[in-house]
Amino acid sequence: MSGVETRRVDAAGLAEAVEAAVDCLSAGEVVALPTETVYGLAADATRPEAVLKIFEAKARPLFDPLIVHLPGMEWIERVCALEQGLRRQVEALAAAFWPGPLTLVLPRQPRVPDLVTSGLETVAVRISAHPVFDAVVRRFGRPLAAPSANRFGRISPTAAGHVLEELGGRIPLVIDGGPCRHGIESTIVAPAGEELRILRAGPVAPSDLERFGTVRMISGVKEVRPEAPGQLASHYAPRTPMRLRVGDEWPEGVGVLFWRGQPEPRGRCEVLSPAGDLREAAMNLFAKLRQLDESGVTEILAEPVPETGVGIAIMDRIRRAAHRGV
Ligand code: AMP
Ligand code: MG
Numbered sequence: 001m002s003g004v005e006t007r008r009v010d011a012a013g014l015a016e017a018v019e020a021a022v023d024c025l026s027a028g029e030v031v032a033l034p035t036e037t038v039y040g041l042a043a044d045a046t047r048p049e050a051v052l053k054i055f056e057a058k059a060r061p062l063f064d065p066l067i068v069h070l071p072g073m074e075w076i077e078r079v080c081a082l083e084q085g086l087r088r089q090v091e092a093l094a095a096a097f098w099p100g101p102l103t104l105v106l107p108r109q110p111r112v113p114d115l116v117t118s119g120l121e122t123v124a125v126r127i128s129a130h131p132v133f134d135a136v137v138r139r140f141g142r143p144l145a146a147p148s149a150n151r152f153g154r155i156s157p158t159a160a161g162h163v164l165e166e167l168g169g170r171i172p173l174v175i176d177g178g179p180c181r182h183g184i185e186s187t188i189v190a191p192a193g194e195e196l197r198i199l200r201a202g203p204v205a206p207s208d209l210e211r212f213g214t215v216r217m218i219s220g221v222k223e224v225r226p227e228a229p230g231q232l233a234s235h236y237a238p239r240t241p242m243r244l245r246v247g248d249e250w251p252e253g254v255g256v257l258f259w260r261g262q263p264e265p266r267g268r269c270e271v272l273s274p275a276g277d278l279r280e281a282a283m284n285l286f287a288k289l290r291q292l293d294e295s296g297v298t299e300i301l302a303e304p305v306p307e308t309g310v311g312i313a314i315m316d317r318i319r320r321a322a323h324r325g326v
Contacts, residue, residue: 004168006160008176009034009132017175021136024173025144030054032149032163034177035069036130037101037186037203038156038286039163040146041171042069042137048113051145055115057170060152065118066145067103067186068125071137079125079143080106089191093212099129101182101203105190116145126186132177148185149174155236155293155321158183158286165290183283184313190218201313203282236286238293238300242322245301255297257288259305268295278311285314289321 007017021042024031028050030043041057043050045068055062068079073094076082082090090104108123117123125143128134137144148156150166157163160176187202189209196213198206206215240255250256256269260276263269270288272281292300302318305311 004164004171004174006164006174006176008160009178014132014135017132018135018139020173021175022140025050025136025140028053029173030057030171031136032157032160032167032171032174033133033136033146034130034160034175034180035128035133035146036181037184038158038180038182039149039160039174040069040133040144041149041163041167042133042144042146044140045069045116045143045145046111046113048115051113051115054145054147057167058147058150058152060147062115063118064147064152065120065124066116066147068112068116068123069133069137069144069146070125070127071141071143072127073098075143076125077109079109079112079123081109082106086191089212093189093191094127096212097204097208098127099134100127101129101186102126103186103188103200103202105188105199122190124188130177130180132175136175153237155238155286155289156185158283162287162290179283179287181283182279182310183285183287184310184317187313201316203310203313205309205312207309236317236320237323238289238321240293240297240300242300242302242318244318244322245303250301253297254299254301255292255295257292257300257302259303268292268297272305272314278305278309278314281305282310282314285317 009017021031030053033042043054103124103126105122105124112123149163150156158180160174163174182203187204188200190197194214196209197216197218209215258271272284305314307315
């Protein structure tokens, strides 16, 4: 963890932390910042040499495009090329969900660096609702490219300590804004005519999107050439083998991830939400997975959660964490 500065943000320290982050970004460096979904690793989206440092720190393949976080709605036309119908659709979605955990995949403006979009003709954009991220991107005054602040394929960080575990020694600065509210990555949607294609399930559920178009879930597991690498079969993965739990018996030495209720007094187990609240379960998912992963158990068994609302995104992540094929 050598060489990483961590700034904890409290009310008094916000301005100072924002300055430190903006200084770093202006110098063409990367900074880990809290968002309402997971911690992001941010760089100036307009400077390819800065964006490259994100890929290097994460060991992320260059074919995996990044999400661009806008300082505000006034940036949308500078980054995206929107014909009239699409602009109206985007404005309606933005009014409902921005700032917030919805990413839109839209036709790009030519000035967006190829490195950001992996050479695609589209760019993924959102506006974050996190007060720290919001303050940094506004003060910086330019869009930030920011994928999750973890090594490629690993569990996304939902606390500053997770970022240090993943990227300690590889990045200069982490801004610690406490645990992330949603705890799961943004919903990614590609509008296509009347259709809203969900490329990645997230905190914004399909039912939330229905009044804006015909919702189609594309976010299945794909083995090759995914539209979004969040679609890679094996992603968000612990190092310990994991599978969905079936039945009430399990061997010794195994860790169990329950979705609700009281922990059973046998072996190592964690509960996503004792009261059975899916939002709380989403918030806790990655931290609990990390704890089990680090506890020395030989296998992790995960109890399925109901697939409604954000439960759809939770099961999507659990299935990918359990998939070891790719
Ligand atoms: P991360 O922020 O690490 O969760 O990764 C960003 C996600 O956004 C990845 O799964 C990308 O594939 C996806 N993404 C970014 N740009 C595009 C794009 N132009 N088309 C489809 N997916 C994208
Ligand atoms: Mg990621």
